[in-house]
Amino acid sequence: xxxxxxxxxxxxxxxxxxxxxxxxxxxxxxxxxxxxxxxxxxxxxxxxxxxxxxxxxxxxxxxxxxxxxxxxxxxxxxxxxxxxxxxxxxxxxxxxxxxxxxxxxxxxxxxxxx
Amino acid sequence: xxxxxxxxxxxxxxxxxxxxxxxxxxxxxxxxxxxxxxxxxxxxxxxxxxxxxxxxxxxxxxxxxxxxxxxxxxxxxxxxxxxxxxxxxxxxxxxxxxxxxxxxxxxxxxxx
Numbered sequence: 001x002x003x004x005x006x007x008x009x010x011x012x013x014x015x016x017x018x019x020x021x022x023x024x025x026x027x028x029x030x031x032x033x034x035x036x037x038x039x040x041x042x043x044x045x046x047x048x049x050x051x052x053x054x055x056x057x058x059x060x061x062x063x064x065x066x067x068x069x070x071x072x073x074x075x076x077x078x079x080x081x082x083x084x085x086x087x088x089x090x091x092x093x094x095x096x097x098x099x100x101x102x103x104x105x106x107x108x109x110x111x112x113x114x
Numbered sequence: 115x116x117x118x119x120x121x122x123x124x125x126x127x128x129x130x131x132x133x134x135x136x137x138x139x140x141x142x143x144x145x146x147x148x149x150x151x152x153x154x155x156x157x158x159x160x161x162x163x164x165x166x167x168x169x170x171x172x173x174x175x176x177x178x179x180x181x182x183x184x185x186x187x188x189x190x191x192x193x194x195x196x197x198x199x200x201x202x203x204x205x206x207x208x209x210x211x212x213x214x215x216x217x218x219x220x221x222x223x224x225x226x
Contacts, residue, residue: 032213034213042153046215102213107155
């Protein structure tokens with residue numbers, strides 16, 4: 001089955017710096033890669049996702065890149081702000097066919113210091 | 115407003131009690147899921163459902179059971195709670211054939 005590894009487990013940056021979180025997956029048939037943000041005491045919320053037919057997707061200060069050959073994808077946050085502090089989870093699934101089970105990474109705790 | 119609702123939000127209960135965690139969604143989704151998560155840690159899938167009368171066990175072994183009698187309702191039951199069941203339980207749903215999963219606010223369970 002699918003296995004998703006996520007690094008680093010914790011990441012501390014200064015406000016205004018960029019942050020990068022990386023994930024690798026094992027199932028070459030996976031084609032959907034979402035990123036969730038979970039603030040303390042809150043539910044996980046989707047912040048961006050990418051499908052295997054594109055290599056990069058941007059939404060304001062966040063972007064995700066996908067390298068299907070290497071089977072890894074990354075979340076990039078530019079101009080970080082204290083409100084970006086949260087735990088971020090990557091995930092992978094085969095999507096649109098059969099059961100859409102998401103396999104999650106172990107999470108990255110991002111701390112943005114003012 | 116379309117959303118996923120979970121009750122109770124917090125539950126403290128003694129060992130051996132039977133409990134049911136409620137999950138309802140007004141999203142119109144056919145697929146529903148239960149995850150177990152210790153605060154800030156990895157999400158573990160414990161149950162999922164394709165639709166009415168369809169339930170499957172997830173990746174993490176769990177002593178809980180689920181039912182799906184109505185599309186919008188996916189309750190989770192623990193017949194005999196133990197301290198090892200102390201955790202946060204998150205319900206989620208998604209539409210077919212889309213992939214995005216929407217999460218409920220969670221139930222934080224403490225078993226004494």
